Every structure is written in structure tokens, then in C-alpha cells.
Amino acid sequence: MAKHATPLLDQLESGPWPSFVSDLKAQAAKRAKNAENIEFQIPTDVVEDLLGILELSFKHGRTHWKHGGIVGVFGYGGGVIGRYCDQPEEFPGVAHFHTMRVAQPGGKFYSTEYLRQICDLWDMRGSGITNMHGSTGDIIFLGTTTPQLEEVFFELTHNLNQDLGGSGSNLRTPADCIGEARCEYACYDTQALCYDLTNEYQDELHRPAFPYKFKFKFDGCPNCCVASIARADLSFIGTWRDNIRIDQEAVQAYIGGEIAPNGGAHSGRDWGKFDIQAEVIGRCPTQCMWMEDGKLKIDDRECTRCMHCINVMPRALRIGNDRGCSIFAGAKAPILDGAQMGSLVVPFIKVEEPYSEIKETVIEPIWDWWMEEGKNRERLGELMKRQGFQKMLEVMDLKPVPQHVQEPRHNPYIFWKEDEVDGGWERDINEFRKYHKR
Amino acid sequence: MAFVSSGYDPSKPMENRITDIGPRKYDEFYPPVIAKNKGKWLYHEILQPGVLVHVAESGDEVYTVRVGGARLMSTSLIREICEIADKHCGGYVRWTTRNNVEFMVADKAKVQPLIDDLSGRKFDGGSFKFPVGGTGAGVTNIVHTQGWIHCHTPATDASGPVKATMDVLFEDFQKMRLPAQVRVSLACCLNMCGAVHCSDIAILGYHRKPPMLDHEYLDKMCEIPLAIAACPTAAIKPAKVTLPDGKEVKSVAVNNDRCMFCGNCYTMCPSMPLADTEGDGIVLMVGGKVSNRISAPKFSKVVVAFLPNEAPRWPSTTSAIKKIIEAYSAGAKKYERVGEWAERIGWERFFEKCELEFTHHLIDDFRDPAYYTWRQTSQFKFTD
Amino acid sequence: MEYEEAKQKLVEELTKKLKSKSKFYFNDLANILGEKPRDAKKLINRMVTDGVLEYWSSGSTSMYGMPGTGKQAAAEHEEK
Numbered sequence: 034m035a036k037h038a039t040p041l042l043d044q045l046e047s048g049p050w051p052s053f054v055s056d057l058k059a060q061a062a063k064r065a066k067n068a069e070n071i072e073f074q075i076p077t078d079v080v081e082d083l084l085g086i087l088e089l090s091f092k093h094g095r096t097h098w099k100h101g102g103i104v105g106v107f108g109y110g111g112g113v114i115g116r117y118c119d120q121p122e123e124f125p126g127v128a129h130f131h132t133m134r135v136a137q138p139g140g141k142f143y144s145t146e147y148l149r150q151i152c153d154l155w156d157m158r159g160s161g162i163t164n165m166h167g168s169t170g171d172i173i174f175l176g177t178t179t180p181q182l183e184e185v186f187f188e189l190t191h192n193l194n195q196d197l198g199g200s201g202s203n204l205r206t207p208a209d210c211i212g213e214a215r216c217e218y219a220c221y222d223t224q225a226l227c228y229d230l231t232n233e234y235q236d237e238l239h240r241p242a243f244p245y246k247f248k249f250k251f252d253g254c255p256n257c258c259v260a261s262i263a264r265a266d267l268s269f270i271g272t273w274r275d276n277i278r279i280d281q282e283a284v285q286a287y288i289g290g291e292i293a294p295n296g297g298a299h300s301g302r303d304w305g306k307f308d309i310q311a312e313v314i315g316r317c318p319t320q321c322m323w324m325e326d327g328k329l330k331i332d333d334r335e336c337t338r339c340m341h342c343i344n345v346m347p348r349a350l351r352i353g354n355d356r357g358c359s360i361f362a363g364a365k366a367p368i369l370d371g372a373q374m375g376s377l378v379v380p381f382i383k384v385e386e387p388y389s390e391i392k393e394t395v396i397e398p399i400w401d402w403w404m405e406e407g408k409n410r411e412r413l414g415e416l417m418k419r420q421g422f423q424k425m426l427e428v429m430d431l432k433p434v435p436q437h438v439q440e441p442r443h444n445p446y447i448f449w450k451e452d453e454v455d456g457g458w459e460r461d462i463n464e465f466r467k468y469h470k471r
Numbered sequence: 472m473a474f475v476s477s478g479y480d481p482s483k484p485m486e487n488r489i490t491d492i493g494p495r496k497y498d499e500f501y502p503p504v505i506a507k508n509k510g511k512w513l514y515h516e517i518l519q520p521g522v523l524v525h526v527a528e529s530g531d532e533v534y535t536v537r538v539g540g541a542r543l544m545s546t547s548l549i550r551e552i553c554e555i556a557d558k559h560c561g562g563y564v565r566w567t568t569r570n571n572v573e574f575m576v577a578d579k580a581k582v583q584p585l586i587d588d589l590s591g592r593k594f595d596g597g598s599f600k601f602p603v604g605g606t607g608a609g610v611t612n613i614v615h616t617q618g619w620i621h622c623h624t625p626a627t628d629a630s631g632p633v634k635a636t637m638d639v640l641f642e643d644f645q646k647m648r649l650p651a652q653v654r655v656s657l658a659c660c661l662n663m664c665g666a667v668h669c670s671d672i673a674i675l676g677y678h679r680k681p682p683m684l685d686h687e688y689l690d691k692m693c694e695i696p697l698a699i700a701a702c703p704t705a706a707i708k709p710a711k712v713t714l715p716d717g718k719e720v721k722s723v724a725v726n727n728d729r730c731m732f733c734g735n736c737y738t739m740c741p742s743m744p745l746a747d748t749e750g751d752g753i754v755l756m757v758g759g760k761v762s763n764r765i766s767a768p769k770f771s772k773v774v775v776a777f778l779p780n781e782a783p784r785w786p787s788t789t790s791a792i793k794k795i796i797e798a799y800s801a802g803a804k805k806y807e808r809v810g811e812w813a814e815r816i817g818w819e820r821f822f823e824k825c826e827l828e829f830t831h832h833l834i835d836d837f838r839d840p841a842y843y844t845w846r847q848t849s850q851f852k853f854t855d
Numbered sequence: 856m857e858y859e860e861a862k863q864k865l866v867e868e869l870t871k872k873l874k875s876k877s878k879f880y881f882n883d884l885a886n887i888l889g890e891k892p893r894d895a896k897k898l899i900n901r902m903v904t905d906g907v908l909e910y911w912s913s914g915s916t917s918m919y920g921m922p923g924t925g926k927q928a929a930a931e932h933e934e935k
Contacts, residue, residue: 041782041783042783043596044783044784045631045634045635045783045784046594046595046596046597046598047596047597047598048597048598048634048635048638048641049598049599049602049638049641050539050598050599050602050634050637050638050641050644051539051540051541051594051598051599051600051601051602051634052541052594052596052598052634053541053543053544053630053634054596054634055594055595055596055598056541056543056544056545056547056548056594057543057545058595058596059545059547059548059594059595060545060546060547060548063547072472072473072475073472074472074474074475077472080545083620087619087620087628090619090628090782091619091628091631091782091783092782093748094746094747094748094749094751094780094782095746095747095748095751096618096619096622096623096624096625096746097619098619098621098622098623099623099741099931100623100624100737100738100741100913100914101931102911102912102913102914102918102927102931103909103910103911103927103931104931105910105912107484107485107488108484108485108488108490108903108904109490109910110903110910110912110917111912111917113912114912114914115912115931116621116623117931130621132621136493136494137494138494138495138496138497138499138500139494139496139497140497140565141565141566141567141568142497142500142501142502142505142563142564142565143500143563143564143565143566144499144500144562144563145552145553145556145557145562145563145564146562147495147499147500148549148550148552148553148564149550149553151549152546152549152550152553155546156546157475158477161545161546161547162543162544162545162546163543163544163545163546163549164542164543164544164617165540165542165544165549165566165570165572166542166566166570168614168615168616168664168665168666170568175543175620175621176621180474183477183479183481183484184476184477184479185477186479187477187478187479188477190488190489190490190492191477191478191487191489193495194492194495195492195494195495196490196491196492196493196494198494200912200914200915201910201912201913201914201915201916201917202880202881202916202917203917206494208568210568211565211567213509213510213512214497214501214505214509215505215509215512215525215533215535215575216512216515216525217512217513217514217515217525219510222509222510224497224498225497228493228494228496228497231493231494232493235490235491235492235493236491236900238493239490239491240896240900240903241881241910241912241917242881242892242893242895242896242899243881244880244881244882245915245916246915246916255762255763255764256762256763256764257761257762257763257768258568259568260568260666260669260761261761262761262763262768263666263668263669263759263761263768264666264669270763293516295607295608295806296514296515296516296517296523296607297516297517297518297607297647298517298606298607298608298647298652299607299608299647299805300517300519300607300647301520301607301608301609301646301647301648301649302608302647302648302649304805312805312806316765316806318765318766338763339763339764339765340762340763340764341764341765341806344764345806347514347515348513348514351513366662366663366664366666366668367661367663367668368661368662368663368703368733369703369704369731370838371837371838371840372668372669372770374669374768374770401893404892404893405891405892407882408882409700409880409882409883409916410880410916485904662915691926692926693926694875694876694877694878694925694926694927695875695876696875696876697876697878697918701913735913738913738914738915739913
């Protein structure tokens with residue numbers, strides 16, 4: 034018999050999609066039974082009370098959580114989000130219900146050995162409820178009490194060789210796509226770069242000294258599976274600057290229908306015979322492809338590397354060999370002045386260990402500028418908007434190139450600086466008056 | 472329950488403290504076939520919905536079976552995933568950016584037993600634990616935020632609407648009949664922890680009432696300058712308020728017309744709650760994408776200004792989403808994303824095809840960028 | 856700036872401001888110290904380790920305050 038009746042939540046147990054309600058109920062029953070004799074360090078019925086308070090929210094159409102900002106682990110400004118319920122008498126098991134962010138491994142690959150260690154720790158010292166994963170990418174431990182925060186942290190660092198992730202005005206836990214680990218489109222090793230920068234900047238990640246949050250995300254190619262261009266203050270998107278590699282025999286195999294287009298992604302409907310003209314050449318945004326004497330030709334200098342042709346014919350077309358990444362700055366979600374996409378800052382940079390050029394000529398000059406000029410709670414993208422793209426190029430000592438803009442400015446209101454104008458601004462009015470009467 | 476120490480001594484927090492060690496290194500957790508062939512993959516193919524093969528230069532193959540799941544997940548379920556991964560996959564497993572779980576095997580003969588095992592597991596309530604799918608031109612798992620399970624400023628739940636929506640879209644999770652992939656996301660308030668602003672379909676929680684003011688307690692619970700500073704639109708100012716008993720207290724006043732319902736003041740000041748049964752609900756946004764494929768990444772656009780929170784299954788929301796997907800499926804060309812389709816046929820036609828009402832709330836009036844969203848050409852289409 | 860001097864200056868200024876608020880952004884502290892952010896950070900980190908300052912986090916933003924000051928502790932039921 035469940036501790037709280039949950040008639041509304043119960044209605045989410047039916048239907049084919051995995052039901053979090055069923056999962057929570059099973060977890061609650063497992064804790065109540067405690068077949069393994071775990072010495073639970075927070076209330077045994079925490080999951081029952083979680084279901085109970087969620088049911089109350091379903092009934093009221095309102096949340097029952099309050100924020101708390103003090104709790105954390107000593108010396109870290111992030112990684113813990115304080116949470117209290119507003120009905121602690123009825124739901125004492127979730128009176129304190131703090132979140133911990135645990136830094137996820139690159140590519141979100143796991144061994145079952147490690148996952149079980151995480152589960153053992155969290156069953157004993159927390160609710161046993163997680164998010165796999167949070168929006169930023171961390172493993173989320175959902176719900177424990179204040180005294181357990183240091184205990185969990187101690188066990189993570191001492192027994193699991195594992196640190197917390199970021200929250201608050203920090204570098205947030207960087208996240209990457211699967212990259213070279215299992216993707217033929219990856220133009221650099223996203224996991225290696227992500228891991229290196231995460232470790233290089235641990236101080237920035239744990240001890241907040243930024244005006245606001247700062248995110249790195251690493252996409253191996255312009256398909257952008259981790260959405261870096263939409264949500265990272267600095268987004269690293271793989272690209273290449275030589276030629277797409279073409280296997281003409283495989284092109285013919287696609288044309289002949291021997292290989293399904295787009296890796297078979299469209300097999301759920303009969304789209305008719307593959308038509309290379311309509312589906313690839315005609316859809317190329319720069320019209321830089323054509324067939325000639327039965328061969329597919331690409332004018333690579335005109336290609337903008339949108340990935341469409343490669344996505345459609347992965348066995349015939351491959352990314353180039355001279356690879357690196359483009360770096361975009363300033364993406365953010367809408368609040369306040371509207372959402373911003375990342376803007377291209379570095380068209381091409383090689384991604385090679387120890388990544389000194391990326392750190393010294395891109396990341397650190399940008400941080401220095403933002404830390405000094407950024408207002409409280411101003412994201413990089415907002416500072417770029419307030420002080421201008423030109424200012425960012427200036428602090429980074431980068432030469433402006435047409436790749437930086439979608440199109441040149443719409444107005445001629447150029448704020449010339451005095452040293453840009455021959456002779457400067459100091460002039461002799463009397464000399465002028467010799468030729469121009471008052 | 473007796474307290475069990477981890478070894479941490481609260482009186483000496485810095486003793487033996489380990490800090491700044493970061494995450495575990497990625498390559499500790501690579502399955503052998505991944506470790507061996509990293510950076511040397513030739514091509515991939517989707518063999519059937521939810522099943523991929525990647526082929527390496529060495530001739531090695533890795534078969535991936537992708538399953539959907541709730542991102543809110545218990546350790547019991549993670550342990551079950553471990554059990555499956557031990558049984559079939561040599562003790563390795565991974566998660567995708569969109570909350571899917573991927574089981575990988577290097578031997579084709581192991582694929583079908585793995586699929587059978589995964590597909591056969593159900594929760595007591597009847598739903599699948601590990602539905603196979605989420606690949607190619609279909610609907611994959613929804614990325615989302617916390618909602619009522621854990622957040623203090625949500626305007627809707629997250630796990631509930633996600634479950635309800637995926638039940639309605641389930642067929643398209645397991646088929647690949649759409650013109651291109653459709654990425655659905657949910658954020659439970661406008662702060663958008665989930666960064667849903669570039670999704671094909673975004674479900675966004677939205678408050679519509681400014682905060683209530685608990686004048687009697689406000690100055691006791693909150694530091695008024697912090698509440699004022701938290702407001703992004705400078706709508707809060709200090710005020711002296713006379714309570715019903717005649718006592719004058721320090722509090723705040725909110726310029727309600729300037730409130731954008733973000734809840735940032737509530738974060739700093741628990742005496743300013745804004746959640747409301749009738750006020751809160753859902754905004755639907757459509758046509759965003761993050762890929763650079765064919766066209767540039769796009770923001771999602773608001774196409775439904777408000778739908779009520781209808782727990783537990785949000786039928787108005789799920790039926791509007793279903794209508795959009797069916798109209799898109801019928802009208803878009805192969806490879807065309809929802810936003811590309813809407814731009815090609817024109818947004819006026821989009822509203823007609825999706826049978827959505829156009830209202831004044833859908834015309835942008837927020838700051839400078841609004842101007843560029845109004846129609847500034849004589850080219851438009853007539854609709855019925 | 857020497858650590859002890861910085862500590863004294865910061866505690867003095869924050870105590871003066873306590874009447875209206877107890878939580879401050881990093882930049883407010885750097886301005887009080889009159890140091891560039893990177894230099895201020897070293898001093899402030901040490902003050903956190905020494906228990907002179909503690910963090911307060913909204914989840915999205917971080918602030919600093921002197922332990923035990925302000926109204927948040929009581930409101931969050933975390934008074935020590």
C-alpha cells in the first residue's frame with residue numbers, strides 16, 4: 034500500500050512510453066523492502082513523499098518547491114542546488130531535497146562497474162533518483178539532505194575519482210558530442226578537447242568569479258548534435274578546409290539504388306527512387322555540385338560545408354582531411370533580450386594538443402574582457418551586443434574578415450576614431466575662416 | 472538509521488580534501504570496439520528504426536541499439552540497464568544528448584537477442600522500459616527540464632507532459648516516415664534551462680501572473696535590494712505598505728505591466744511566489760533547428776500563445792503537437808525540417824495547414840528584434 | 856594587495872552594507888578591493904577557504920556573503 038494516493042500520476046502509467054511514475058513506484062517499493070539492508074542515510078520513504086508532493090502539484094497546477102542558495106560543499110560555489118519543499122509536515126522525506134551535479138564523462142560512455150558504484154552511493158546517501166542527464170550534461174543526483182552533501186562529495190572524490198559539475202556564475206560542465214568515438218563526421222576529437230579544457234579550468238568551474246554562467250560545448254561537425262551553436266558561450270564546431278573526399282563508385286551505388294540514402298534514415302516511407310539531382314545537387318545551398326561524364330563534381334572552394342550531401346551519401350562522400358574547428362561566441366537562451374545564436378569568431382583553428390592556441394588566443398582573452406567589462410548577470414553574448422563585435426575582435430587581436438558577418442552593416446554610422454582619420458580632429462578654426470566667411 | 476560517516480570530518484573540512492579532479496576520463500569507459508576504431512569510422516547505416524551499424528576502416532563493425540527513456544530515472548532502472556549491458560554488451564553502455572540509452576555490440580549475431588531482451592521488458596504499469604527507436608527521420612526523445620518534480624519556478628511539469636506527448640508521438644519514435652528528424656523539447660519556464668529555443672517543436676511553460684506579495688513576511692524573509700536587483704525588467708521597487716492591522720512594513724511594489732513572469736525575484740525572495748493554477752500553462756514554439764544542414768540554424772517561433780495545464784495528460788498540448796506533425800508530414804519535402812517547410816510555404820500557410828488560430832499575441836512586440844519579424848514585402852499568400 | 860589588508864577592507868565594507876543587503880556579486884567585491892578580477896579572485900577564494908566569506912547560489916548566479924549574515928539563512932531553515 035502506497036503511503037500517498039496518487040490518482041492523477043497513476044494515469045501516467047499507461048501508454049507505451051516509459052513511465053517515470055512506474056519507475057518511481059518501483060523504486061519506492063524497493064526502498065521500503067530494502068532487501069539488501071542498505072543503511073539509508075536519508076528517509077526510507079523519500080520516494081513515496083516525492084510521489085506524494087508531485088501528485089499535489091498535479092492537483093494544484095503549481096510547484097511545491099522552494100529555492101535555497103546557501104547549501105553546497107565547502108570551497109565550491111557550484112555543483113549543488115538547494116531545494117526545500119513547502120509542505121514539510123506532510124512530506125517530511127523531501128523536506129530537504131537538494132540536487133547535486135556530478136560531472137559526466139565525455140560522450141556519456143559508462144562502464145557498468147562505475148554506474149553501479151554511483152548507484153550504491155546514491156541509494157545509501159540520497160533518494161536513488163537521478164536525471165540521466167541534466168540539460169547541461171551532468172549526471173544529476175536528485176534529492177538529498179544537507180548533512181549528506183559533504184558525505185557524498187567525500188565519497189565521490191575519494192572512492193570514485195569523481196568531481197562535481199558547475200552551477201551558478203561558473204564555467205558550467207562542458208559537454209561534447211559522441212565525436213570520433215563512433216561518428217565518421219567528427220572533424221576533431223571532441224572528447225579530448227572537452228576533457229582537457231574541463232581539467233585545465235577546474236578553478237573557473239568550481240569557484241565563481243564570472244559575471245554569470247559560461248558554457249563550452251563541442252560539436253564534431255556542423256550537424257551540431259549537442260546544439261553548441263544555440264546554447265554555448267563558446268561553441269567549437271568541427272569543420273575542414275580542403276576537399277570533400279569522393280568515392281565515385283559509391284556515388285553510382287546510391288544512384289543505382291544499391292545503398293539507401295541518408296544511411297537509411299527515411300526507410301519508413303516510400304519516397305520513390307533516389308534522385309541525386311533533386312535530393313543532393315538541387316538541395317546544395319551553394320550550388321557547387323554537378324554531374325559530369327557520370328561523375329559527381331564538387332567545386333570545394335564554393336562549398337560551405339553544410340553536411341547535407343555527406344549526410345545523404347555517407348558512403349560516397351567524406352569530410353576533408355585538413356580538419357579543425359570553427360569557434361562561435363555568445364549563444365544563449367532568450368532571457369532577457371531574446372535568444373542569440375553563436376557568432377563566428379574564429380573561422381578555422383587546428384585542434385591539436387595541448388590546445389595552447391585555443392586557450393591563449395581565444396578563451397583567455399575573451400574571459401579577461403568579459404570579467405572586466407561584463408555587468409552582473411551579463412552573458413558574453415550580451416556584452417558582445419553592448420560593446421560590439423568589433424570590440425571583441427580588438428581584445429582578441431583578430432583581423433576582421435568577411436566571414437565574420439552575414440552581410441555588411443546596414444547604416445553608415447561609423448564611429449571613426451581620431452587616429453583613423455588623416456590629420457586628426459584638432460583643427461584651426463582661424464585657418465578655416467580664411468576661406469569660409471562667418 | 473544510524474549515521475554512517477564517509478570519512479569526512481565536519482570540524483576539519485579541508486583535511487584530506489580532494490578537489491578539482493574533474494570528470495572521469497572518457498576513454499576509461501569505451502567499449503573495446505570503440506577504443507580500437509576511434510577516429511577511423513568509415514560510414515554508418517540505420518538498419519531498422521533504433522538500430523545502427525557503424526563500419527570502421529579496419530572492417531570492424533559496431534551495432535548500436537538505441538532505446539528511449541525518461542531522463543528522470545531511478546537507480547533500480549540504471550541497475551537494470553547495467554544488467555542488460557553486462558549480459559549483451561561486455562559491461563558498457565552510453566547515453567545520448569537526448570536522454571536515449573545506447574547499447575552497443577560488435578557482433579551482428581548479438582543484435583537480435585539484445586533487441587528482444589530490451590523490447591520485452593515492461594514496467595508493472597504496462598509501459599515499455601526500453602522502447603527501441605529514436606533514429607532517422609522520426610521523432611526522437613524529448614530533452615526537458617525538471618518541472619514540478621524539483622524546480623521552484625516552473626510554470627508546468629516536465630516529466631508529465633513529456634510522457635503524455637511521447638505516448639501520442641510513440642509511433643513516430645519507432646518509424647522513420649517523416650520528411651526529416653523532428654526534435655521536440657520542453658522547458659518548464661522562460662528561463663529555459665533546456666535551451667528549447669532552437670527545436671522543431673518546443674513546449675514551454677509560461678506564467679501569466681506577476682508575483683504575489685507576502686507583505687507581512689517579505690522584509691523578514693528577503694533582502695529587498697536583492698529582490699529588486701533580480702528583476703530583469705526593473706519592474707520591482709521598494710515600497711512601504713500598511714498591513715490590515717495598521718502596522719507599516721517595508722516591502723516592494725511590482726509594476727505588473729513590466730513583469731515578464733520569469734520568477735527570478737522568487738528565487739531571491741520566497742515571499743514573491745508567482746505560480747498559479749489558471750495563470751500557468753504552455754506556449755508552443757515551432758520551426759527551430761541547430762543543424763547547419765542546408766539552411767542556417769533557426770530559432771523556434773511562437774505559434775500557440777497559451778494552452779492550459781491539463782494534468783495529468785495535457786490533451787490540448789499533445790493534440791496541437793500531433794496536428795503540427797501530421798501537417799508537416801503531409802506537406803514537407805524529403806529532408807525538409809519543420810522550420811524550412813514553414814518558411815517555404817509561408818507562415819500564413821503554416822497556420823492554415825496546422826489549423827492553428829493566429830492571434831495578436833503571436834506578433835512580436837518585445838524590443839528591437841520585433842521590427843524585423845513584421846512582413847516587409849508585398850509578397851504574401853492569401854488564406855481562407 | 857596583501858591578504859590581511861584585503862580581508863580587513865572587505866569585511867569592513869560588507870559590514871557597512873549589511874543594513875540593506877548581505878549578498879554581493881563577485882564584481883562588487885572586486886570593486887571594493889580595487890583589484891582586477893583575476894587578482895581579486897585569488898584573495899576571495901582564500902577568504903572562502905578561511906570561512907570569512909561563503910557562497911550563495913541562485914542556481915544560475917552566484918553571490919558572496921559573510922557566513923551567518925542576512926535573512927536567507929533563516930528563510931532556508933539552514934541556520935547553523
